[in-house]
Amino acid sequence: MKNKCLLSLLLLTSVLASCAQSPTGRSQFIMFDADKMAKMGVDSFESIKQEQKVSTDAKTNQYVGCVADAIIRVLPAEWQEGWEVVVFDSEQVNAFALPGRKIGVYTGILAVAEDADQLAAIMGHEVGHVIANHGGERVSQNTAANVVLQGAAVMTQGSEYQQATMSVLGLGAQYGVLLPYSRTHESEADVVGLKYMMEAGFKPEASMKLWENMNKLGGEKPMEILSTHPAPDTRIKNLAKHIKKYSSQGVKAKFARPSC
Numbered sequence: 001m002k003n004k005c006l007l008s009l010l011l012l013t014s015v016l017a018s019c020a021q022s023p024t025g026r027s028q029f030i031m032f033d034a035d036k037m038a039k040m041g042v043d044s045f046e047s048i049k050q051e052q053k054v055s056t057d058a059k060t061n062q063y064v065g066c067v068a069d070a071i072i073r074v075l076p077a078e079w080q081e082g083w084e085v086v087v088f089d090s091e092q093v094n095a096f097a098l099p100g101r102k103i104g105v106y107t108g109i110l111a112v113a114e115d116a117d118q119l120a121a122i123m124g125h126e127v128g129h130v131i132a133n134h135g136g137e138r139v140s141q142n143t144a145a146n147v148v149l150q151g152a153a154v155m156t157q158g159s160e161y162q163q164a165t166m167s168v169l170g171l172g173a174q175y176g177v178l179l180p181y182s183r184t185h186e187s188e189a190d191v192v193g194l195k196y197m198m199e200a201g202f203k204p205e206a207s208m209k210l211w212e213n214m215n216k217l218g219g220e221k222p223m224e225i226l227s228t229h230p231a232p233d234t235r236i237k238n239l240a241k242h243i244k245k246y247s248s249q250g251v252k253a254k255f256a257r258p259s260c
């Protein structure tokens with residue numbers, strides 16, 4: 001009976017899941033539709049807004065909003081409306097974007113991103129995570145892993161393996177759109193974001209300078225920006241490679257450099 005239940009769960013998983021494709025052509029395992037992901041993102045964003053101090057500094061909000069607008073207007077047509085950008089007054093070197101079109105920028109990151117071009121690299125990277133549906137992929141992988149682990153926990157009940165299975169389950173139980181991204185996601189967000197910043201009229205080389213600045217930071221690791229960072233040199237080399245590649249493909253500024 002228990003095995004039958006496990007089988008149903010696995011079948012259900014395969015019925016509900018689908019395969020999608022990221023902007024770089026990577027195939028993705030997706031179990032949640034866009035509406036469900038948007039709701040998770042919006043709910044998480046509301047909680048963050050309640051926990052963190054929202055900046056009311058007009059100049060900072062205007063600067064961040066200006067860079068965000070410049071990136072948003074070069075996104076695929078269906079992605080150009082309905083974004084909310086919030087600046088958080090915090091020393092944390094962090095920024096994030098969530099499904100549901102929410103962008104959060106911490107004032108701490110503005111000291112590391114020295115100019116609008118570097119901030120555009122961050123903005124492109126974060127928005128890239130959302131458009132590539134990395135949150136959906138992450139939550140789906142996590143949920144599928146939990147379904148399998150729960151099945152394993154049932155099957156090992158009373159056995160010497162039960163405790164081991166249960167402890168893995170505990171680790172995997174972390175759920176939601178705020179889980180750390182994988183290196184694959186980080187690299188993909190870098191190259192997707194790079195294209196947006198180029199099209200928006202910013203200097204693409206600023207993305208390399210930004211990560212140089214990031215890599216100089218010591219101390220506590222912020223929750224998104226440096227969470228599972230690819231090796232610094234790899235990241236910068238990958239950006240350099242894509243600046244060349246995009247240029248040879250004819251990717252160019254669709255707008256004059258925004259004066260943010």
Ligand SMILES: [Zn+2]
Pocket residue numbers: 125126129181185186189224225
């Ligand atoms: Zn990232």
